[in-house]
Amino acid sequence: MNPSTATGTVAVPPLVAACTSPAAxxxxxxxxLAELAENIRDFLVGAVCATGGHLGPNLGVVELTIALHRVFDSPRDVLLFDIGHQAYVHKLLTGRAAGFDALRQEGGLSGYPSRLESEHDVIENSHASTALSYADGLVKAHALAERTDRAVVAVIGDGAMTGGMAWEALNNIAAAPGRPVIIVLNDNGRSYAPTTGALAAHLTRLRSPVGEPARKHNMFASLGLAYVGPVDGHDIGALEEALRRARSVGRPAIVHVVTVKGKGYAYAEEDQADRFHAVGVTDPATGRPAPALRHPRVCAPRSWTSLFAGELLALARERQDVVAVTASMLRPTGLHLMAEAFPSRVFDVGIAEQHAVASAAGLATGGYHPVVALYSAFLCRALDQALMDVALHRLPVTFVLDRAGVTGPDGPSHHGMWDVSALAIVPGMRICAPRDAARLRELLREAADVGDGPTCLRIPKDTAGEEIPALARMDGMDILHRSTGHFLDVLLVATGPTIRPALDAARVLETEEGIGSTVVDPRWLLPVNPALVHLAARHNLVITAEDNTRTGGFGSHLALACTDAGITVPVHPLGLPSAFLPHATRTSLLAQAGLDADGITKAVLAARYHLHRHTVTPQYLDQARRPQ
Known part of the structure; x- marks a missing residue:
């Protein structure tokens, strides 16, 4: 393979450019076709290394996607990709090659299927284990409408088959022989990491050359599915034959396709740590981060994930009762360090968040303190378990939510912007957000010390930056800034990554507008600290800033707490809008939401203008004149 350069626009090979549609x-x-497959791999390595994105999964499905689009007539025949991060080849074969120079960048191609991009993207699927349910519903819709001439095909990675939803759907699909869903099982033995559990072992037996009887008596056939395979996932002719056979049987069928993740790019094929599952900007010739991103003489800021990984390992060494649970995200959430040191105390349950949380409830019932590490966006799938299995029983389970807030290039399905709102309804849930590495260390230990209910610690997809010292700690809260020589007019209550811009805004307000302010980090967001309510009462205006949606977020709960306490100070919550945010950089998205220093400054000025214009009272004037 001769990968393209990672700088500049990657040239589209003529054969790839000719694929303007599946018909073409x-x-x-x-x-x-073999040359086309090689061209696609060359193009993907160059393009994805230039922008960042999911490389390994897509290199593994080149021949499979070619065969799918040759056998089936998209969009008349419906192709569903689960998980959607294996859909880059599908994008190429449906005429979107020119858009890869802005892959996952603001205004550019999404890293997942996108209905806004193409009629060939039927669902925007980037959460695992859902495509079989979509397929079940679509084939039912076709039957009701008497559309008997079109196929429904679900391409599901073997890791996604570990999710409970996939088996709920399979239970229904297999029970209805008149609804011919075609399931293409892409078996590469990995999702984000090696596939775990009994399913992985069963698939290994099925693809063993010794297992002819096992192939005839496999679990899929036992459920009533027509089983085709295993098929070499890099042989286009064999794939086309298998797919046509599955279509012809006229009942639910599964095509077991064996592929190699990262196929054709040596660094990705040899990668046992799944570093090439998703990459940042990379030098394709070496497989290492691009030279411009490497600063060997400078100590690079550490990511929140790596900081958590180290702190959890230290905590596990201190306390034998600490165990960890994740849903097929051992390395992405930082649990790999603890798993290497204490393998018997770390449990990867596969892509099964509901089971992960309920299993953690069992561990807690048995006397342990589980730390459940998930991406924030994926916790919503297990809200019922957090509510009814953990909180109802007042169990000490700590949730660590990676990628809380906006994640950037992964787009609307991965932004962790609902967790505070969702978990706020859980009785007894305590939620915290560290502002720096020192607070991460403190708060993780404080969470682990809670023995009568669940806790949650939120960390963003970002680097932690320098420590932000406190002027004072007051009833568990940190006072970070207090204006001197000015009346303390405004209370800025910032959380996690909004604290630095809040401090910058406070300095601008003080030096350029003559407005005095206090900046406080509540550390523990919910339940609202009564001391914070009392502090709010000593100011004329409260502005909150959070990287959660404003709807039901921390700011709204502080406003309610003030109302309940009879405090009339206006509380203006700043946060993310109640919308599905597109993919863009974190900096851009936070600025658009008014969560940078400029946005917070403008929000304070606008709120003060409104307050002066509409609600100036003698009491307000007396307060404004009185030093705090």
């Missing part, structure tokens, strides 16, 4: 793909001679 079907005009390419069979003899040229």
């Amino acid at each position: 793909l079907r005009t390419i001679p069979k003899a040229a």
Whole structure:
């Protein structure tokens, strides 16, 4: 392979450029398909290394996607990709090659299927284990509408098959022989990491050359599915034959396709740590981060994930009762360090968040303190378990939510912007957000010391930056800034990553507008600290800033607490809008939401203007004149 350069626009090979649609793909001679596959891999390595994105999963499905679009007629025949991060080849074969120079960048191609981009993207699927349910519903819709001439195909990675939803759907699909869903099981033995559990062992037996009887008596056939395979996932001819056979049986069928993750790019094929599952900007010639991003003489800021990984390992060494649980995200959430040191105390349950949380409840019932590490966006899938299995029983389970807030290039399905709102309804839930590495260390230990209910610690997809010292700690809260020589007019209550811009805004307000302010980090957001309510009462205006949606977020709960206490000070919550945010940089998205220093400054000025214009009272004037 001769990968393209990672700088500048990557040239689109002629054969790839010719694939302006699936119909155009079907005009390419069979003899040229191997060359097309090689061209696609060359292009993907260059393009994805230039922008960052999911590389390994897509290199593994090149031939499979070619075969799918040659056998089925998208969009008349429906192709569903689960998980959607294996859909880059699908994007290429449906005429979107030119957009890869801005892959996952603001205004550019999404890293997942996107209905806004193409009629060939039927669902925007980037959460695992859902495509079989979509397929079940679509084939039912076709039957009701008497559309008997079109196929429904769900391409599901073997890791996604570990999710409970996939088995709920399979239970229904297999029970209805008249609804011919075609399930393409992409078996590469990995999702984000090696596939775990009994399913992985069963698939290993099925693809063993010794297992002819096992193939005839496998779990899928036992459920009533027509089983086709295992098929070499890099042999286009064999794939086309298998797919046509599955379509012809006229009942639910599963095509077991064996592929190699990272196929054709040596660094990705040899990667046992799944570093090439998703990459940042990379030098394709070496497989290492691009030279411009490497500063060997400078100590690079550490990511929140790596900080948590180290602190959890230290905590596990201190306390034998600390165990950890994740849902197929051992390395992405930082649990790998603890797993290496204490393998018997770390449990990866596969892509099964509901089971992960309920299993953690069992561990807590048995006397342990589980730390459940998930991406924030994925916790919503297990809200019922957090509510009814953990909180109802007042169990000490700590949730550590990675990628809380906006994540950037992964787009709307991965922004962790609902967790505070969702968990706020859980009785007894305590939620914290560290502002720096020192607070992460403190808060993780404080969470682990809670023995009568659940706790949650939120960390963003970012580097932690320098420590932000406190002027004082007051009833568990940290006072970070207090204006001198000015009346303390405004209380800025910032959380996690909004604290630095809040401090910058306070300095601008003081030096350029003559407005005095206090900046406080509550550390523990919910339940609202009564001391914070009393502090709010000593100011004329409260502005809160959080990287959660404003709807039901921390700010709204502080406002309610003030109302309940009979305090009339106006509380203006700043946060993310109640909308699905597109993919863009974190900096851009936070600025658009008014969560940078400029946005917070403008919000304070606008709120003060409104307050002066509409609600100036003698009491307000007396307060404004009185030093705090």
